[in-house]
Amino acid sequence: MDRSIKPKDPGKSELESQAIRYGIQILNKAHSISKSLKIYDSNNSLVQGLIQSMQDTLQQVFQTEGAASFLLHQDQIFFNQSKLKFSYSSYPIYKYFMEECLKREIGSLQFKSDIQKKDLESFLNAFSKKMEGTPEEVKQFHDTLRRSGTPSISLTKLSIEEKKKRKQLGAKKIYFLSMSHLKDVFKMDEADKKSRMITTKRLIMAIYDNILDDSTFLLGLTTLKNYDDYTLNHCVNVSILALGLGKRLGLDKKELVELGISSFFHDIGKVSLPIEILNKPGKLDEEERKIIETHPLRGAEQLVSMLQEGIVTPKAINVAMEHHAVSGSRGYPRYVKKKNIDIFSKIVKIVDVFDALTTKRPYRKKDFTREEALNILLDSDPEDYDPLILKMFAGMIGICPVGTLVLLNTDELAIVFEASPTSAEMLRPRVKLITDSDKRKIDGDIVDLTEKTPEGRAKRSIVKSLDPADYDIRIADYFMEHIS
Ligand SMILES: [Fe+2]
């Protein structure tokens, strides 16, 4: 290998910094025009002057660079193939352009050398309109441009892969925002209760949107277990799992949001319990057990005050009160009659136990794999859980739950990343390869187990599922790494 130090190519780096300067200059102008269009219409002389100036810059760019195109790739903006670098002061321009392009699903934007002022005007008008990024709005944006015709500007849409990556990044962000938000809510004082609860609703709405779109990834994130913040982590996981299950049960949007909020707070009563008891390694004594069993009532009491302020609905109180109710003497509080239990409590009860079983706790020697936890639920006393809801939950988690470590017939180890969409192919999900056939760790591809060889045989099949602890593997790390 040639290890000699080569002189830097001054021509190349200079050209690159020129492209970067031009790229930022154009975005800067587009940003100013967009801001002005929020106040004036496009005939206004100031707006017209700005558009003219942007056209002049573009023409200048064509003379020196020969092209003017922007490309969005994994959180980065490229101009004529040079990655744009933004400073602290130019960051708002990056954020503006990135967000507006993503809302409109724009993957690249190309100006042609005969750039017309009227095309710029039509494009910037459509680009400046306030929008949320719903599929209808995206369609309308592209239809409008097609109708008005902007031959000197062409757009390409985001690739499916890029869109998927975006959603996953979004899911990860929502997950961590929910954790830190819940921490704030748990220690909140009266004064900022209301504003915090508006955030709760927004976060639950974001989880709802994400689950509606593609639940697999967000469900995969519930493999994340934070032992230090167990209660917070557990509440976020329970909320995501409950929303996924509620969706399968056919609840409508309003009900799902209510379910999301109620499950978010199901253990709020634990916040005031002594941490030494919550995290006690080993069995609780009678006294300690009684204290733990006060959390449904404590939670309900806390939620009553939130109910009076219209922050939560009575459903949240039911869920806090009833999520440990079982027939006979096993559940608590004892006086909750199993017959009258709210459907939301029945949902939360199942996902609550599932998340608890799959999390290592100081008082239990072993945490269970997702598959084992599901089997424990399915084997329990038929009186304990609503059979229909449990069946739906088993369907959601699947025979091969997302996050399961599996051994393939190729001797490779893999993690289930995406459940298979059809029940006929339940044992053929999409998996990420994490070791080679000699069990050496690799950053392998995500492969589809429905893939066949030219002879029509399956390329890979699952032999059995394994316990990640036996292989010193943290499943959540793979979900995190995949998108960071
Ligand atoms: Fe609980």
Ligand SMILES: [Fe+2]
């Ligand atoms: Fe819980």
